[in-house]
Amino acid sequence: MVVSTAETKGADALFHALADPTRRDILAVVLRDAHSVSDLARRYPISFAAVHKHVGALERAGLVTKTRHGREQRVRGDVATLRTAHRLLDDLEALWRERIDRIEQVLAHPTERAPQ
């Protein structure tokens, strides 16, 4: 694909991060309450390292932030970033729905100018 020139890895990471069910689940948990990585690791039948990796993917996407509390790091979800992802998808749908409505008008009135 030739569509990657303007890509920013950080921005792309957003949808990649949301595509995995375990990461979505981790995100749902830390959106409610901050948790340490070891807390999170206890909730899933996967290794600490695997959970750590998932948290890393979420962090790169800006979906979670880590803050230090004494000896442990706490992971917290970022609602604003998640809203951005949802809004983008919804807005893209709205854009094409508007265009399809206008196509319908063009089909109904092939020679008129669109009302300005």
Place this chain on the structure above:
Amino acid sequence: MTVTSVVKDADARTMTITARFDAPIGRVWQVWSDPRQLERWWGPPTYPATVTEHNLAPGGTVAYTMTGPEGDRHRGWWRVRAVDPPHTLEFEDGFADADGNPSRDTLTGVIRVALSELAGGGTQMDITTAWASVEAMEQILAMGTEAGMTAAVGQIDELLSLPARA
């Protein structure tokens, strides 16, 4: 209802929107193949598009300018990848600088259009839009919707009204 389904695939960064029209396939194809019809629906109503170049052949270019209520102009382009009238069209979609020069850096995504005939004479249109990045998607939206365009122009106004920083 015209739109029959919307499928969003966050991982593949695609959205497929399916619509059905009560018109034969050759007629629906014209909204893409006739520049005068294309410019009636591509841009939002207050930012009408004027198509200045329209070559629906592989490697061909479609160029357009959208003009806003303040006279602000925004240029965009398509680069046609594949075309099979009246069934399929695939193109890269991007924006251009003020002189109309398309820049690779402004490539925002790829759009695939597939038309198929329905029993009873209608036409189904599947549009799959794949965007290059979240920033690209933000740009598509800013240029594609009235709210987005107004916001973009508003931001420029805001920037111009700010005192220059030392």
